[in-house]
Amino acid sequence: MKKDNRFVSMDINGKTYKFPFTSPTAGPNVIDIRNLYKEADVFTYDPGFTSTASCQSDITFIDGEKGILQYRGYSIEDLAEHSHFLEVCFLLLYGDLPTYDEMVRFEELVTMHTMVHEQLINFYRGFRRDAHPMAIITGVVGALSAFYHDSIDINDPQQREIACIRMIAKLPTITAMAHKYSIGQPYIYPSNDLDYSSNFLKMCFSVPAEKYESNEIISTAMDRIFMLHADHEQNASTSTVRLAGSSGANPFACIAAGIACLWGPAHGGANEACLMMLHEIGTPDKIPEYLKRAKDRNDPFRLMGFGHRVYKNFDPRAHVMKKSADAVLDLVDSKNKPILNVAKELERIALEDDYFRDRKLYPNVDFYSGIILNALGFPTSMFTPIFALSRTVGWISQWKEMIVDPTLKIGRPRQKYMGKVNLEYIPVEDRPK
Ligand code: CMC
Numbered sequence: 001m002k003k004d005n006r007f008v009s010m011d012i013n014g015k016t017y018k019f020p021f022t023s024p025t026a027g028p029n030v031i032d033i034r035n036l037y038k039e040a041d042v043f044t045y046d047p048g049f050t051s052t053a054s055c056q057s058d059i060t061f062i063d064g065e066k067g068i069l070q071y072r073g074y075s076i077e078d079l080a081e082h083s084h085f086l087e088v089c090f091l092l093l094y095g096d097l098p099t100y101d102e103m104v105r106f107e108e109l110v111t112m113h114t115m116v117h118e119q120l121i122n123f124y125r126g127f128r129r130d131a132h133p134m135a136i137i138t139g140v141v142g143a144l145s146a147f148y149h150d151s152i153d154i155n156d157p158q159q160r161e162i163a164c165i166r167m168i169a170k171l172p173t174i175t176a177m178a179h180k181y182s183i184g185q186p187y188i189y190p191s192n193d194l195d196y197s198s199n200f201l202k203m204c205f206s207v208p209a210e211k212y213e214s215n216e217i218i219s220t221a222m223d224r225i226f227m228l229h230a231d232h233e234q235n236a237s238t239s240t241v242r243l244a245g246s247s248g249a250n251p252f253a254c255i256a257a258g259i260a261c262l263w264g265p266a267h268g269g270a271n272e273a274c275l276m277m278l279h280e281i282g283t284p285d286k287i288p289e290y291l292k293r294a295k296d297r298n299d300p301f302r303l304m305g306f307g308h309r310v311y312k313n314f315d316p317r318a319h320v321m322k323k324s325a326d327a328v329l330d331l332v333d334s335k336n337k338p339i340l341n342v343a344k345e346l347e348r349i350a351l352e353d354d355y356f357r358d359r360k361l362y363p364n365v366d367f368y369s370g371i372i373l374n375a376l377g378f379p380t381s382m383f384t385p386i387f388a389l390s391r392t393v394g395w396i397s398q399w400k401e402m403i404v405d406p407t408l409k410i411g412r413p414r415q416k417y418m419g420k421v422n423l424e425y426i427p428v429e430d431r432p433k
Pocket of ligand 1: 361
């Protein structure tokens with residue numbers, strides 16, 4: 001945010017107050033109301049933070065009206081087309097694309113940390129076999145602080161750095177182990193000769209009894225899903241990570257908090273809910289019935305994978321995802337093709353419908369991601385864990401940025417209290433029977 005000398009005046013209870021009016025590099029101007037309460041003794045009221053910038057950040061820019069998403073200034077379309085996930089990790093963490101040598105060193109560093117402490121296996125055994133993998137990874141990631149004592153001092157830059165690398169390196173292993181545990185197969189150790197995405201796929205789908213061969217088209221589709229989900233500025237889970245981190249909590253605890261928040265169906269859980277919905281619809285002739293329900297205010301049903309708090313235009317990630325869905329389904333799976341057709345038809349009809357047009361509801365990233373993940377062989381319960389794995393780099397980059405921000409304060413929103421006050425306590429025996 002540029003410092004300038006502009007102010008906005010606010011008349012509050014007959015007195016005029018001035019607040020700095022600042023312009024970011026891109027996006028709406030910002031009124032800096034940090035002194036509002038101190039000076040004017042009032043709060044602002046903004047449930048869901050629809051008009052509140054909670055921090056200053058250099059990482060990700062979204063223009064929801066135009067459907068633009070950029071990581072450190074690079075468009076998501078360009079990155080999805082030309083880059084790969086580990087390069088995007090470097091970009092998000094350090095602010096610039098790496099040189100060739102930096103890329104090689106970074107890949108070696110991440111690869112060196114892909115294994116998890118052997119004792120972590122005991123944690124997995126404590127969960128029921130039918131536990132949702134999100135429940136497992138929330139617990140296991142939180143438990144990492146009990147295993148990696150040399151990376152929890154948030155005041156030591158070296159420890160912060162190693163915590164970031166560990167998180168990026170270990171999440172694929174932790175997520176794949178949750179999958180293997182739920183299907184009763186042996187865990188597969190990471191293969192450091194494979195790239196990040198191929199290694200993850202191998203840990204999920206290979207078995208010790210058989211030779212595993214990776215497929216480049218599938219690995220590229222996986223890598224693209226990781227890239228598209230890597231960061232999304234101050235969404236609910238990222239804000240949760242920042243809020244947890246603002247108290248000085250260690251990075252593993254903060255990421256576990258983010259994972260827990262991501263699980264909800266309005267956030268990362270939407271991909272699972274969306275594929276279930278598409279299967280429930282089943283055939284294009286049922287679409288009008290479901291659209292009618294989605295438009296009915298008295299029916300809680302919503303079109304999953306549609307709408308977004310920030311995008312009031314196409315979610316740019318949905319475009320890339322749709323192309324990927326076509327490529328993957330052509331290659332691997334014909335049984336999901338009818339579902340892809342239902343999705344395309346649903347999108348077409350919804351976008352011609354006044355209800356969705358008036359409310360600017362477009363397909364979001366989750367509309368097509370479930371179809372791809374399912375075609376790759378993942379059960380629906382693994383969709384949100386894969387989102388969590390991908391988003392980990394975004395969370396940890398935001399946490400890293402926050403820790404060195406000189407304006408950092410513990411996050412402590414206030415409230416508009418509407419409850420009772422000053423009641424007199426009456427002992428239970430004196431209350432009406
Ligand atoms: N189906 C039907 N109506 C909808 C939908 C939908 N998917 N989304 C929003 N609306 C309607 C909503 O009923 C409201 O109508 P009205 O003005 O008549 O009351 C209007 O559109 C505005 O909705 P809102 O709930 O005020 O919008 P929001 O910004 O609070 O919610 C959202 C955003 C993503 C939670 C919501 O669009 C939704 O529930 N979508 C389905 C779940 C989903 O796909 N979530 C994934 C989001 S992308 C991945 C991520 O970032 O996590």
